[in-house]
Every structure is written in structure tokens, then in C-alpha cells.
Amino acid sequence: MKLNFKTFGEGEPLVILHGLMGMLDNWQSLAKEYANHFEVFILDARNHGHSEHSEEFSYEVMMYDLLEFCHEHHLDEINLLGHSMGGKTSMKFAQNFPDFVDKLIVADIAPIAYPVRHHKILQGLRALDFNKIKSRGEVDKILQEYIPEIGVRQFLMKSSYWVEKGKLGLRFNLDAIEKNIEPIGENTTDAIFNGETLFIRGEKSNYVQEESLGLIDEYFPKNKLVTIPNAGHWLHAEQPKLFVEETLKFLQ
Incomplete structure (x- = not known):
């Protein structure tokens, strides 16, 4: 599936995936910050924003959408940042296609199953x-x-x-x-990703709790965990300056 996207800047590629019911516009101001250091691609997931609609909607198909995007844009190795649903897609992509991912950032989501919250x-x-x-x-x-x-x-x-x-x-x-709201909450983590990974969570969010840290260590052995103070699930919108600082520190 062809995904709608915007790109900013030059340098190593950084691909950003938004969360459920979001769109690439949610990340545009941050993308412009990252563009001082990277060639940034922000994508609309299928069934979101200006990307095509489809009855098929799962982490499996979104993973392959990203693979198709990388092939189409000749991206052999990317830095990958995903928030919430985009974080789960990013984890699955990194685990299945590790050669494509240099560094992985997972924002306020863990490799666990979540009950339907919506x-x-x-x-x-x-x-x-x-x-x-x-x-x-x-x-x-x-x-x-x-x-x-x-x-x-x-x-x-x-x-x-x-x-x-x-x-x-x-x-x-x-x-x-x-x-597909129940499958979107499922845990589809099924392999180890040995690349450098940053898990970044909001202090006020309950999405990444202490009991999930063992699984994070198991599947992402080279992980670092950062907590953003005074931020909930939408940590990148609530504390954008801190979010950019911490993620750039990791990427560079």
C-alpha cells in the first residue's frame, strides 16, 4: 500500500510512525527539529490521514507497508521512531527486518498486550x-x-x-x-532485536509500567529507558523540548 508522507532535511534517514487515530501532522513540528540532523520521513499509517483505507488493519500489514515504503524510497538502513501503535509497528519491523534498523525509539508503549482502552x-x-x-x-x-x-x-x-x-x-x-481494536491491543512481539533501542515513556502515563520492563529487557537487550517528567501518553506533544533532547541524545 502506498503511504502518504512528508520529508524534511538531509542526512541519515529517520522514519516516524504516529499512534492510533493520529496522523503525520501530529509530528510535523518535531520533524522540523529533527531535520537539522536527519532526513526525516513522517508517514500516515494505512486507514489514517491521507493514506489509503483498507479493511485489513493489523501490525503485520503495517509492518509490510513500512517495508514497501523503504524499498520504494531506497532506504536500506533507517533510524525508526514510533509512538503507541506506531511503536508496536516499529518493534515488529525491527524484530523481523533487523538489517533495516540502525537505532529504534519506542515512545510510550511496551511489548505487551493491552486491554481495549478506547x-x-x-x-x-x-x-x-x-x-x-x-x-x-x-x-x-x-x-x-x-x-x-x-x-x-x-x-x-x-x-x-x-x-x-x-x-x-x-x-x-x-x-x-x-x-480491529482488539488485535491492535495485542502483543505481536515474537523475536529479539539486538540493535540499540530507546524506550521513552511519560511519567504520568500507565502504558509502560515496571512489570513490563522484564519483557523489554528480554526482547530488546540493548535498551535504555528514559522517563519524561510531567508528561502522559502524548509525551511528545506535552513535553516536546525534552522529548527531542532525549531522543537526539540517543540518536547521535
């Missing part, structure tokens, strides 16, 4: 009737009933767009995401 978000998104909604303000008002956290609503609202004059829609494929 029931309320999915309910809120399903409550959006775009045949009746005429403004982004109306979208936010409906989502408030299901999602009290303003940061989460703002994140989701970034994927709303004008399909045509007077009609809003969502860039991500809600049907495919809802259908």
Missing part, C-alpha cells in the same frame, strides 16, 4: 452524525459527553476535515479501527 472514544465518534453536524464546535460538544479530557478531544479533532462544502468527516477509517 470504548468511550469509539462511542463518542460513533455518535457523530456528519449529515447533521455543521461545525467543528458541534463535533466537540458531542464528544464532550463521552470524552471529558480536552487534550484527547483536540487530538481527535485534528483528524476532522471538510469532505465537501458544509460537510465534515474524519480522516481515519473508523470502521476498520473499530473492527
